[in-house]
Amino acid sequence: MKKPDTRRPRPGAAILRTALRRNLGAMAAGTVLMGLYQAAETAFPIALGLIVEHTMQDRDPGRLAVSVGALAVIITTVSLSWRFGMRVLQKANTTEAHRWRVRVAACGLQPVARDVDLKSGEILTIATEDADQTADIIEVVPLLVSSLVAVVVAAVALGLADLRLGLLVIVGTVAILSVLAVMSRRIGAGTQEQQARVARAGAKVADLIIGLRPLHGFGGNHAAFGSYRRVSTDAKRQAITVARVNGVYAGTALALNAVLAAAVSLTAGWLAFEGRITIGELVMAVGLAQFIMEPLKLFSEMPKYVMIARASAERMALVLNAPPVTPDGGELPEPGGSLEVDGVRHGTLQGVTFTVAAGEFVAIAAYQPRAAAELAAVLAVNVAPGAYGGAVRVGGRELGDLAVEAVRAHLLVNPYDGEIFAGTLRTNIDPSGSGRPVDAAVEASLLTDVVALHREGLDHVVRDRGANLSGGQRQRLSLARALAADTDMLVLHDPTTAVDAVTEQLIARNVAKLRRGRTTLVITSSPALLDAADRVLVLDGGVITAEDTHRNLLADDDAYCRAVAR
Structure with a gap:
């Protein structure tokens, strides 16, 4: 095209x-x-x-x-x-x-x-x-x-x-x-x-x-x-x-x-x-x-x-004439590489450093919501590389050296307030009609009940901004779209805040299963998603203060237990 x-x-x-x-x-x-x-x-x-x-x-x-x-x-x-x-x-x-x-x-x-x-x-x-x-x-x-x-x-x-x-x-x-x-x-x-x-x-x-x-x-x-x-x-x-x-x-x-x-x-x-x-x-x-x-x-x-x-x-x-956030570099990211955040300083972030290896499922428990939003903005290339300190590398190459469109095709950051468009459930999950794995994404995000509720199924009409859907349904629809994109790297920011605990538990297992072998980072306070991750990084005071599995952190870190226990 x-x-x-x-x-x-x-x-x-x-x-x-x-x-x-x-x-x-x-x-x-x-x-x-x-x-x-x-x-x-x-x-x-x-x-x-x-x-x-x-x-x-x-x-x-x-x-x-x-x-x-x-x-x-x-x-x-x-x-x-x-x-x-x-x-x-x-x-x-x-x-x-x-x-x-x-x-x-x-x-x-x-x-x-x-x-x-x-x-x-x-x-x-x-x-x-x-x-x-x-x-x-x-x-x-x-x-x-x-x-x-x-x-x-x-x-x-x-x-x-x-x-x-x-x-x-x-x-x-x-x-x-x-x-x-x-x-x-x-x-x-x-x-x-x-x-x-x-x-x-x-x-x-x-x-x-x-x-x-x-x-x-x-x-x-x-x-x-x-x-x-x-x-x-x-x-x-x-x-x-x-x-x-x-x-x-x-x-x-x-x-x-x-x-x-x-x-x-x-x-x-x-x-x-x-x-x-x-x-x-x-x-x-x-x-x-x-x-x-x-x-x-x-x-x-x-x-x-x-x-x-x-x-x-x-x-x-x-x-x-509005200047872009970042100039469009000419290089392309290497497929199947790692995600590295090296000493990033931006807003409340005071030198965040971590690496998500290729194929790893990592969760970040951010104690301050603003820090979580700022980290997501940096990873989404909504902040120019020159506007923050440190570096973000995708497949070993810094974001500033990569073509923005290529980065977004390789590294998808799904915001917690993902926009819902007028159309149908199907066109929201697969906007380009490219034949993405819609059914698997619907099942993983537990959007199946919404599809089954309507005779039209995936062709059920969605109003502008999802006005005819509940908050939880809109959030699951946004998650289904992110999963259907099937990108090499996926960053999810608070994908389950509007769903109940039982649904959240099932979604966490499904996401971990569907994304097995693909690099995934979830910024969340959800115990279910934290437990599904291979390891959890604690972001507190603008820096990574702890790293372990969710269950080990619950057993050994009282502050973590108070922050994420529900």
Whole structure:
């Protein structure tokens, strides 16, 4: 399978340039077709003027018929060029939006440095709305060029009738765009702030959903909802501010365009009254003055859309440029090697040293939960090797020298709060559909009762975040997924805290049996898992203080007995 493109570019302007560069063909075709559409639209009032001219002067039915036929050709050109031009541009737009969504999602799945303050809800907004708005630049440029074509054709046609009319259109267009360009900058800044506030509100909702059950448990849901209401209110106020600015912008553009159209019409009327242009040219001028409002409106809106696309691209750059936790080394871990932790110092860890030999089942009894979480984070490569002291070696090679994706395929760290996805039991256990040993994993994790409870079995639907499963069922489902991965090295962090003692005992035996001959490390306080391990390491005060079998430690170490006995 082709690896996703996870290269990390560029600021917002460079992202827009990339989008434009790789869609040059579609944009060129779209520009030609939309230019043809605008030229044909502009030709319509010109043709009407010529019809009036021939009807009043020549009284020639043949010429009139030709003119009417020309109108039919113009109308057909308008219809077909718009249809196919927009089809080309919208296809390129949606394709480009898809590319950026995939890029942002790929980067969002990689752990990034802690100084990058982006939450999952914000990344979701960036990967959807901002990606779509950035891709809109592909339509903006051709529409801008085609609108310019319409203005130029109208100016030339009016200039042929009278030079003053053509100059009036050109000067008026430049003046309108100059005024609107200044206003569009404010729209861009306001839109960027609005997008940031909406993203923060989305992140707050994601946090609330994750913590909804505990919030209800201690009555904190009202305070949490109040916090979300405040964040959402900030987003609403900013949206109202942006809407106000957008309204002023749209109103100003419409007013200026109307003023220019009126000026062209009045000037043409005065010239006709003076006898300097014919009645046919007057009809053409009035028709063009009315027509030109539409391309001028489109033309005047383009700076606003460019600013919005730029603001969205800058927000995407926050994700795409976020530095990874660790640079991706080029080496691969040796299969079947040992896991070595050598003097690791991080947070509360004060020099942890131990080795899990190939094929060994080792348990760590961590007296402080924070130390257990920090050790799991280091082993999961969620902490950069340069951010902690000491070294972690997989198969004799340090983590910093290994490719991160290869490490994770070789060394799986299953967190105590493993995420459950919307789908089915089967897709949660084997997300990639790679034919992993699902049945053995289900049996080892004692998820068999959940499968047997439902007629669909493993195809039973699981709601988002496992909302239709109990805490113990979610934990066993997460454990089944880790076991089904069948990696060379497996680290389990508190895999049975939500199950009863009898179930825990059976799971411990099953895990030990299923993982026999495979390197396994369990960070736990469960007596059943500690007893199933070949040996137990005691992590206390940030260091390994004791090492023996579970039963020997129970007999000889009172502190251990108090910590793990239930």
